[in-house]
Amino acid sequence: MSGPILDPRQDMTRISRRSFLWAGAALLGAGGAYTWLNSRSLEGGKPWPFRKAFEVNERISRSLGQGSAREFTAKEISTDARVNGDRNARFRLADWQLHLEGVGGPRVLTMEQIRAMPATEIIAELNCIEGWTRVIKWRGVRMTDLLKALGIPVDGLPEHVALETPGGEYYVGLDRESALHPQSILAYEMNGAPLTEAHGAPLRHILPIKYGYKQLKYVGLIRFTKDRPKDYWAERGYDWYGGF
């Protein structure tokens, strides 16, 4: 054997130094990435990369087709229907009317007219974004049946739908595809009884293919519109789409 043999321990020290420098750089990089993400300008109450991620996720979801929510049997109905949030819609029940816009001239409907339309029943899960669920039986008129009863052709309608409480205190924006889903129902009965005030009387929107925050209580206005409508919770950091 010729020449000196190097001590591998010293070589290991050199390798280690290089690797640990890399590790340190990676740590700094990760810290920088987190700081960067959190400090971006806000879009709808959210640093914009997170808003973008919501939008990309929406596109991925919608590219998968629509799907529909699971329906349940009468035995599975929850016994403790939960009231979430305060009634912040201010209106007198006696004065209530449903306004339709963007359907070729405004239309106004009374509860009697809506009740006279073909009714649909659905037992579906209400999924709150907070994590809880309740299975509830709803009765009302399908969005598509309502339009059909009024002789409004669905084909020519604009891309989006805005729903608002009578005073505009709370508002939801939907894509047309979801709003016209067969499970999209304007409900006036809950678990076999007339809808109570706490649960959104006289009319609430049931859309089990989306989270509860996309399902408006106290519906006073339905407007078909070209642009993406504003949305109460999307302005406060939540996903505009909110769909399953």
Place this chain on the structure above:
Amino acid sequence: MGFRPYQGWQPRIMKPEMKFAVEIRDRHPLALRWFHWLNFPLLATMIWSGLLIYWANDVYSIKIAGHTYFHFFPDFVYNALQISKRQGPLVKGQGALAEGLGWHFLFMWAFILNGTAYVLFLAISGQWRHLLPKKGTLKEAILVFLHDIYLVKRAPKIEGYNGAQRLAYTGIVLAGLGSVVTGFAIYKPARLQWLTNLMGGYEFARSLHFVLMIGFPLFFVVHILQVVRAGWNNFRAMITGKELVNKKEAS
């Protein structure tokens, strides 16, 4: 590969009569080390943002015969993490829940990509042979465990990863996969209704998702203890990829 002398230090000359010389041996491939370390902040972000989401409706607890033994999570946990301070007056325009959802649904993609890359690399490189359980793994795991808790003095003689490690490292990959699957079941219960049904429905899938999450910090604690017990040379190998091993023949 020979060892290039490094400028700036004098190589120590080893005497030929040294019986137990050491040599440098390759241990962990570079890609695996990156996947491993990247997973740490990614999984940590998923758990943290998941907690922010769970906190909005923290209903899970361990109940036996009507008595609650443990609530997920006790107030001191929330206080220590200062989660409650994120609610109420909106933080940067959003509450804790919205903040958690934002991180969760962005980082899930990175977590999935990194995990997939890790598993693919293991499969293609053949490294899986070091990690998957094999015959005798369970018995070995028990012996290792007894040794680790100082009940058995003699450490079982094992080449590479021992049974306890094989079980832990395979289990944690399955837990990661389970988290992704249950996660999608509760993320898209309409479009992926078949998956949600397969996972026992939305509520059950969500509780599975939670239980799997609890598994990660438990694994982490055990993992850290094992690493501490295995020593510096072993830990350094996860950073450098190389380890020093005794060379038994005279140089």
